Amino acid sequence: QEAAQEIRIVLPEQPANLEPCGTIITNVGQILSQNVVESLTVIDPNSGQPQPKLATEWTSVDPTTWRIKLREGVKFQDGTELNADAVVFSINRMISGKLTCSNIAKFGDAKLTLTPVDKLTVEIKSDRPEPIMPTLLSVVMIVSPKTPVDQAVNDPVGTGPFTLSTFSPRTVVLDAFDGYWGNKPQITKATYVWRPESSIRAAMVETGEADLTPSIAIQDASNPETDFAYLNSETTAIRIDAAEPPLDDLRVRKALNLAIDWEGLAQLFGDDVKRASQMVVSGINGHDDALEPWPYDPEEAKKLIEEARAAGVAVDTEIKLIGRNGIYPNGAEAMEAMMTMWQDAGLNVKLTMLDVADWLRYLQKPFPAERGPNLLQMMHDNNKGDAAFTVPIFYRSSGSYSTLADPAFDKQIDEALAATGEARTNSFKAIFGKARNEVVADIPMFHMIGYTRVGTRLEWKPDITTNSEIPLANIAIKD
Amino acid sequence: MISYLGRRASHSILSVIGLLTLVFFLTRLTGDPSALYLPLDSTAEARAAFARLNGLDQPIHWQFLGYLRDLLQLDFGESLRQNRSAMQVALEAFPETLKLAVVAITLSTALAILVGSLAAARPGSIFDRIASLVSLVGASAPDFWVAIVGILIFAVGLGLLPTSGTGSWAHWIMPTFVLMLRPFGLLVQVVRGTMLSALASPYIKTARAKGLPRQKIIFGHALRNSLLPVVTVAGDLATSLVNGAVVVESIFGWPGIGKLMIDSIIQRDFAVVQSTILVTATAIFILNIAIDLLYAVLDPRIRY
Amino acid sequence: MTIITPDIKPAAVPGSGRVLFAYLKRDRLALAAAIFLAIVVIAAVLGPWLVGDAASRLGLRQRNLAPFSLASGWIYVLGADTLGRPILARLIVGAQNTFGIAAAAVFASMLVGGTLGLIAGYSERWYSHLILRLADVVMSFPSLLLALIVLYTLGPSITNLVIVLAVTRMPIYLRTARAEVLELRERMFVSAARAMGAKPARIIIRHIAPLVLPTLVTISAIDFATVILSESALSFLGLGIQPPDFTWGAMVANGRGYLATAWWIAFWPGLAIMLTTLSLNILSNWARTLADPQQRWRLQTLRKAAR
Amino acid sequence: MSNATILKVEGLTVDFLSDDQPVRAVDDVSFHVSRGETLVILGESGSGKSVSTSTVMDLVDCPPGDIVAGSCLFDGVELSGLGAEARRSINGRRIAMIFQDPLAYLNPVYTVGRQIEEVYESHGAESGKGARAKTIELLRRVGIPEPQNRVDFYPHQFSGGQRQRVMIAMAIALKPDILIADEPTTALDVSVQAQILDLLRDLQRETGMALIMITHDLEVAASMADRIIVMNGGKVVETGIAREVFSNPQHPYTRRLIAALPHGNAAEAPNRRSTAIAGETLLKVEHLTKHYELASGAFSSKRTFKAVDDISFEVRRGETLGIVGESGSGKSSVARMLLGLNAPSAGKAVFAGENIFDMNGKRLMAFRRKVQMVFQDPYGSMNPRMRVYSIISEPWVIHRDILPKDRWKARVAELLELVGLLPEHAERYPHQFSGGQRQRIAIARALASEPELIVCDEAVSALDVSIQAQVIDLLADLRTRLGLSYIFITHDLPIVRHFADRIMVMKDGRIVEEGQTAALFGAPRHDYTQSLLQAVPQPKWLTQAQ
Numbered sequence A: 001q002e003a004a005q006e007i008r009i010v011l012p013e014q015p016a017n018l019e020p021c022g023t024i025i026t027n028v029g030q031i032l033s034q035n036v037v038e039s040l041t042v043i044d045p046n047s048g049q050p051q052p053k054l055a056t057e058w059t060s061v062d063p064t065t066w067r068i069k070l071r072e073g074v075k076f077q078d079g080t081e082l083n084a085d086a087v088v089f090s091i092n093r094m095i096s097g098k099l100t101c102s103n104i105a106k107f108g109d110a111k112l113t114l115t116p117v118d119k120l121t122v123e124i125k126s127d128r129p130e131p132i133m134p135t136l137l138s139v140v141m142i143v144s145p146k147t148p149v150d151q152a153v154n155d156p157v158g159t160g161p162f163t164l165s166t167f168s169p170r171t172v173v174l175d176a177f178d179g180y181w182g183n184k185p186q187i188t189k190a191t192y193v194w195r196p197e198s199s200i201r202a203a204m205v206e207t208g209e210a211d212l213t214p215s216i217a218i219q220d221a222s223n224p225e226t227d228f229a230y231l232n233s234e235t236t237a238i239r240i241d242a243a244e245p246p247l248d249d250l251r252v253r254k255a256l257n258l259a260i261d262w263e264g265l266a267q268l269f270g271d272d273v274k275r276a277s278q279m280v281v282s283g284i285n286g287h288d289d290a291l292e293p294w295p296y297d298p299e300e301a302k303k304l305i306e307e308a309r310a311a312g313v314a315v316d317t318e319i320k321l322i323g324r325n326g327i328y329p330n331g332a333e334a335m336e337a338m339m340t341m342w343q344d345a346g347l348n349v350k351l352t353m354l355d356v357a358d359w360l361r362y363l364q365k366p367f368p369a370e371r372g373p374n375l376l377q378m379m380h381d382n383n384k385g386d387a388a389f390t391v392p393i394f395y396r397s398s399g400s401y402s403t404l405a406d407p408a409f410d411k412q413i414d415e416a417l418a419a420t421g422e423a424r425t426n427s428f429k430a431i432f433g434k435a436r437n438e439v440v441a442d443i444p445m446f447h448m449i450g451y452t453r454v455g456t457r458l459e460w461k462p463d464i465t466t467n468s469e470i471p472l473a474n475i476a477i478k479d
Numbered sequence B: 001m002i003s004y005l006g007r008r009a010s011h012s013i014l015s016v017i018g019l020l021t022l023v024f025f026l027t028r029l030t031g032d033p034s035a036l037y038l039p040l041d042s043t044a045e046a047r048a049a050f051a052r053l054n055g056l057d058q059p060i061h062w063q064f065l066g067y068l069r070d071l072l073q074l075d076f077g078e079s080l081r082q083n084r085s086a087m088q089v090a091l092e093a094f095p096e097t098l099k100l101a102v103v104a105i106t107l108s109t110a111l112a113i114l115v116g117s118l119a120a121a122r123p124g125s126i127f128d129r130i131a132s133l134v135s136l137v138g139a140s141a142p143d144f145w146v147a148i149v150g151i152l153i154f155a156v157g158l159g160l161l162p163t164s165g166t167g168s169w170a171h172w173i174m175p176t177f178v179l180m181l182r183p184f185g186l187l188v189q190v191v192r193g194t195m196l197s198a199l200a201s202p203y204i205k206t207a208r209a210k211g212l213p214r215q216k217i218i219f220g221h222a223l224r225n226s227l228l229p230v231v232t233v234a235g236d237l238a239t240s241l242v243n244g245a246v247v248v249e250s251i252f253g254w255p256g257i258g259k260l261m262i263d264s265i266i267q268r269d270f271a272v273v274q275s276t277i278l279v280t281a282t283a284i285f286i287l288n289i290a291i292d293l294l295y296a297v298l299d300p301r302i303r304y
Numbered sequence C: 001m002t003i004i005t006p007d008i009k010p011a012a013v014p015g016s017g018r019v020l021f022a023y024l025k026r027d028r029l030a031l032a033a034a035i036f037l038a039i040v041v042i043a044a045v046l047g048p049w050l051v052g053d054a055a056s057r058l059g060l061r062q063r064n065l066a067p068f069s070l071a072s073g074w075i076y077v078l079g080a081d082t083l084g085r086p087i088l089a090r091l092i093v094g095a096q097n098t099f100g101i102a103a104a105a106v107f108a109s110m111l112v113g114g115t116l117g118l119i120a121g122y123s124e125r126w127y128s129h130l131i132l133r134l135a136d137v138v139m140s141f142p143s144l145l146l147a148l149i150v151l152y153t154l155g156p157s158i159t160n161l162v163i164v165l166a167v168t169r170m171p172i173y174l175r176t177a178r179a180e181v182l183e184l185r186e187r188m189f190v191s192a193a194r195a196m197g198a199k200p201a202r203i204i205i206r207h208i209a210p211l212v213l214p215t216l217v218t219i220s221a222i223d224f225a226t227v228i229l230s231e232s233a234l235s236f237l238g239l240g241i242q243p244p245d246f247t248w249g250a251m252v253a254n255g256r257g258y259l260a261t262a263w264w265i266a267f268w269p270g271l272a273i274m275l276t277t278l279s280l281n282i283l284s285n286w287a288r289t290l291a292d293p294q295q296r297w298r299l300q301t302l303r304k305a306a307r
Numbered sequence D: 001m002s003n004a005t006i007l008k009v010e011g012l013t014v015d016f017l018s019d020d021q022p023v024r025a026v027d028d029v030s031f032h033v034s035r036g037e038t039l040v041i042l043g044e045s046g047s048g049k050s051v052s053t054s055t056v057m058d059l060v061d062c063p064p065g066d067i068v069a070g071s072c073l074f075d076g077v078e079l080s081g082l083g084a085e086a087r088r089s090i091n092g093r094r095i096a097m098i099f100q101d102p103l104a105y106l107n108p109v110y111t112v113g114r115q116i117e118e119v120y121e122s123h124g125a126e127s128g129k130g131a132r133a134k135t136i137e138l139l140r141r142v143g144i145p146e147p148q149n150r151v152d153f154y155p156h157q158f159s160g161g162q163r164q165r166v167m168i169a170m171a172i173a174l175k176p177d178i179l180i181a182d183e184p185t186t187a188l189d190v191s192v193q194a195q196i197l198d199l200l201r202d203l204q205r206e207t208g209m210a211l212i213m214i215t216h217d218l219e220v221a222a223s224m225a226d227r228i229i230v231m232n233g234g235k236v237v238e239t240g241i242a243r244e245v246f247s248n249p250q251h252p253y254t255r256r257l258i259a260a261l262p263h264g265n266a267a268e269a270p271n272r273r274s275t276a277i278a279g280e281t282l283l284k285v286e287h288l289t290k291h292y293e294l295a296s297g298a299f300s301s302k303r304t305f306k307a308v309d310d311i312s313f314e315v316r317r318g319e320t321l322g323i324v325g326e327s328g329s330g331k332s333s334v335a336r337m338l339l340g341l342n343a344p345s346a347g348k349a350v351f352a353g354e355n356i357f358d359m360n361g362k363r364l365m366a367f368r369r370k371v372q373m374v375f376q377d378p379y380g381s382m383n384p385r386m387r388v389y390s391i392i393s394e395p396w397v398i399h400r401d402i403l404p405k406d407r408w409k410a411r412v413a414e415l416l417e418l419v420g421l422l423p424e425h426a427e428r429y430p431h432q433f434s435g436g437q438r439q440r441i442a443i444a445r446a447l448a449s450e451p452e453l454i455v456c457d458e459a460v461s462a463l464d465v466s467i468q469a470q471v472i473d474l475l476a477d478l479r480t481r482l483g484l485s486y487i488f489i490t491h492d493l494p495i496v497r498h499f500a501d502r503i504m505v506m507k508d509g510r511i512v513e514e515g516q517t518a519a520l521f522g523a524p525r526h527d528y529t530q531s532l533l534q535a536v537p538q539p540k541w542l543t544q545a546q
């Protein structure tokens, strides 16, 4: 029967807009990605490799040029046909600078030039070698050429299996699109609502008011039948400001890592979290499974600090631990706990919890003047398959979050970025190894787990991509 | 009277303009929105483009003049986040809040007047004690606490009410109840206190000597004389609700202006902040004028 | 001269401690409230010294320990919070900051708001209009925005927190005081005082304020809870109290996500706030009765004549 | 007449309780009244008259009042311990009361019309238009001008005497079986008083209403009373047929009272007028005018009412200017303007060479120290939260140089004794006093600041003759010793005749006649003055005999 094919999804936050160029924003992506608009490629959650979507094939003509073959017989929801011009239009719209486009940030400062080769072939040229172009293309959402170029929209028209029918401050409603090129999804209508309170969202699924809710808090994930844990590609860490004494001392940085009761801390995030040794999760090209996380060794930590003290390092200087409110569940508690542990180890750490805007000033360059020695709470989300989205920003001296200044390391990073294939993977592994063992640039904490509650009516399991998309086409309804 | 109204209105308009000016400059002290709008890894170039696109690169006084010019043409700016007119966003949310606020304030005031008066009529009695206790417990309980526990009990546990959302009348029950708690508690206390003094006045003896029925003495004579502070406090509570019942709005998914305002402040969506403040401030100023006029109606000795 | 008025001794003047206590004893509920507040105040003063660092000692393996079990020691009777710290100890230690902040904010807003309200109500000069419009502006100014601005321009500190809380709570006192003054200033005894040559300041302080004050105190007693709770709401901006310091409000906020699974984390501090507010209100009602000569007999031991 | 006794009070004893020993206000009081009869209660101020009658109406708050003993039998029904509903049907309909202090006893936020209509409505007698029509008619009968307009006015827009008449109208609305009138004519001039007394007599004739009337005014008492009881110190000290009490008083207190009876009957009996008037002009009032803006609703348009219409007069140092006149003729308005409490619409008043209305800051302060006022409504003029001590000592707080602080206590006690109160009373609050006692506190307060001019607005109207004499003596003495001047507003002709040097007669906001006391009383020129002088009430036994 018809009604049973409708589902309700409750999101943690209201999407501010539905501009397809902002699908990397969680609450926009979870509604639009692969539902209303589709990308040229998608990333396989297990291998991290790009898979065909609207693009069927891609070849690298030369290091700066890629040639993309498009799927045939695809229609936009307004009836226009998907062709090379439409793709060129979509990408040009993204890079035009006439509207705020979040997704384009993944391309860094690369300059792209687009040329339609024939009806279904597009050539993409960039001003410098872009070995992971197919991966990058997973953030390019193809929109109808009728979309305004100079204006962000709230009524996106794409090629996906669903069309947007309502967008109000209360709800977003998607209806099935009959002319979809792929398999017809079982769901005919999806309604999205939003409630910030995790326990309420969990309750809504429990009472049947909703069928699915992503990211509930760990304490609300109490029902093994409906609540699914999934590694969500987020890695939490503390950045050590290595430019400021006493944090410029390697012993102190090591002691910081050793002084934390990691097992105890993990209690805050649930049994399923993975202790992290590097800033990307496994499955991302460059992740090194062999890299050991720091152990808990308070004695060693104290010893290192004493050594540093003996060597004349001002270990008693007050160190600011800068947290961000609401960064991830139990984030503030974790900071409090870590602060206490560091204090026990003999460091003078003081916690400050800031709101996003204020916290950003410490995260990004240019850092505030007189920032003093500081430790910064952060969370990094790389679900795009390649360590290139992580390494340069954190470890290269020009990286916008980087506090390091090591020309040798910079060179190593540049080489890795230009490499391809096996060499690329290995170079990234080496970089992560160096960051962990020799530089000790940060304190990796955990690879985080997300919990999703899925109503018993549905047949669906979340995975690492759930933070950026919930493809309705993959959801089946039990009868 | 008319001249008073005219004067009041012009003062109020001036104040609102002052308020908007203040907000305009002060919000810009709270940091740069581009950091919040663009992904963390976006380039400096993208940031510059963003600033240019949204006029944030100009000196602040130019921005302000531009804002004023647009204001004269009733253009309240575009929301940075929502890709549409900020005023439209604000005006969409406001009625939702207003509906809820009006219902909650009316109900709680009426109820508080009843309970508070009866408590004052017999100070120290069991009714008085229980009324005080209940109203105070409600007023001092954290609102999110009541809201969430209410949902857990009535929606999840008993399945009597929907958890949240809007639509049927059943959706109104919990949000209204939660919103009423604090006003009710405060008003019961205020009514009780002022009624106690009023009931000791000589004119109450006159009323008794006339043989008026008890409820007429309490609600007709004593209450009428103690309404001034009650109306004021109720007005203030109404103001705070009009200004947004953030907790209720966000827990129950009520798309009101309170949540909108908080979100846009945190997101530095300046145009929306300005528009929501303009809308609520207008409502608040009108409310306060109405209250002042009500004073004169309630007490003939007050003249403007 | 034959004035045969029954001989009376002056009634006990409230003011001296013993007399106050006698009045307090007459109202059992008020006595209980006073005792509770006294305990809380003692906890606030001596708390840190009493329970030492138990309040901040981590017990990550005792996270969300359920209450009413003595297995981990008496200090854990009320359970443990999200970092496994004993809630009882935290309630005791948190009393100090809670009281400090709330009392300062409520008192400041009542004092400033009340004074401005008295002035605005009594005078009809330009400044009283100005005061009122300023109050309107403050009422229309979202408190969160104010908090953010203070945070960005002045930085987080307890003083700034108190300022923000006080400013946002001020209009209610201002407008209430004014409303009462509008009526009171028409009373004959105010005219009488004016005729005697009393200056406006004296009339306001001596004649009007005592009649306005009870209402303001009633409001402030409830505001105490409001202030504690909004303090915790501000902490998510970073303007609230910063860990490792904490207040009851912060404790309640901390337990927000656990209402469904570990109710005690938010419940106990919530209860503490509630009981404090309740006590303050009961005491303020008691004080109101005491301050009103026409009601004071309720607190007196009425000795009847033999019949 | 005791065969038709309608109310019988037996052994009534009332205490006021506090932390200390109870205060006995009424001590074993018994009286009764029959249909159509008038019982007058005379007695010293503070002797328990108001309290005992309030007890009959169940208006004493218990506690702190405590009815120790006594019974009230009304028409065969025992009133004490009656249920609320039964009580309600009696109050207002069968027993009605006129209170002593009309301003405080009227609800400030309702129009007088509303408050009277309520009597009809709450007893189901009449409602809507009918009630309103009756109300207007009642107001007309008690002599309120333009009743169809005034019905929509609020109490504060009426003069003292008009408020008293509103109170009377309210009480007689349902033609009760018993009317308790507590000093019903204290603020009424002789002619209006006569009109009201006639009205009451008519009612008695028409409906057989029993009247219990408390008054300090022996002429009024004589003109109304069938029987009299005299109270002193909470006890009934004498009781009897009116004529006998007057002709043959038994108790020493009664004798003293009666001795004062034909006060000022003989043309130039001993008086307390000034012996020497310094001649220097203290206050000169020119063309003083006051318009009140009348707006009955918050939104209706304004009309103006001329309460004081271009009057001029002067007061010299050491002189007493008596102002008499019709109730509502603008006397209190003049007083309030002279004190700077109401702004005049036009005119000026020069005090010691300077226009009062232009004064500001320090000068105004200095002026206010020199001029004091005793208000017509003593209850309202005292802060209910202040003890008598603070009330009386307030001028010293305001004007620091009058008296050093260590002498305040002694001086308060002294002042209280001067006006016939006890030093202990300093610790009480205003609500714990009788009407006359409050009036005396007000006088004490006015004297405290050692002024040069005191404006007395019906300052002794609620005092019994003996205390009145004591207070007048005090005032006269101060005038002689310190050269005080008085503006003495009163309805009481014997007193002005006795005390004032010059008299000004007001009617409808104008001065109709002015002159030296003796001359004016000897040869009144204006019709109104003549009618005033003739309106002296005659004893009932004489009029009945005629």
Ligand SMILES: Nc1ncnc2c1ncn2[C@@H]1O[C@H](COP(=O)(O)OP(=O)(O)OP(=O)(O)O)[C@@H](O)[C@H]1O
Binding pocket: C005, D016, D023, D024, D025, D043, D044, D045, D046, D047, D048, D049, D050, D051, D052, D100, D431, D432, D433, D434, D435, D436, D437, D462, D464
């Ligand atoms: N609430 C009270 N508490 C204590 N004493 C009171 C109270 N009310 C009245 N009294 C005292 O009771 C006595 C009788 O008062 P009551 O009002 O009956 O006097 P009264 O005869 O009417 O005098 P007056 O002619 O002055 O009005 C007075 O001494 C007065 O001080």
Ligand SMILES: Nc1ncnc2c1ncn2[C@@H]1O[C@H](COP(=O)(O)OP(=O)(O)OP(=O)(O)O)[C@@H](O)[C@H]1O
Binding pocket: D156, D157, D158, D159, D160, D161, D162, D187, D188, D292, D293, D294, D305, D307, D326, D327, D328, D329, D330, D331, D332, D333, D334, D376
């Ligand atoms: N605030 C007011 N608004 C309107 N009319 C007023 C107001 N105050 C007084 N009046 C009117 O002005 C007139 C004079 O009042 P005023 O009080 O001066 O009379 P009075 O001579 O003192 O009379 P009484 O002897 O009855 O006290 C009265 O008719 C009264 O109704």
Ligand SMILES: [Mg+2]
Binding pocket: D049, D050, D051, D100, D182, D434, D435, D436
């Ligand atoms: Mg009396």
Ligand SMILES: [Mg+2]
Binding pocket: D159, D160, D161, D331, D332, D333, D376, D457
């Ligand atoms: Mg008068």
Ligand code: NI
Binding pocket: D186, D217, D461, D492
């Ligand atoms: Ni008289």
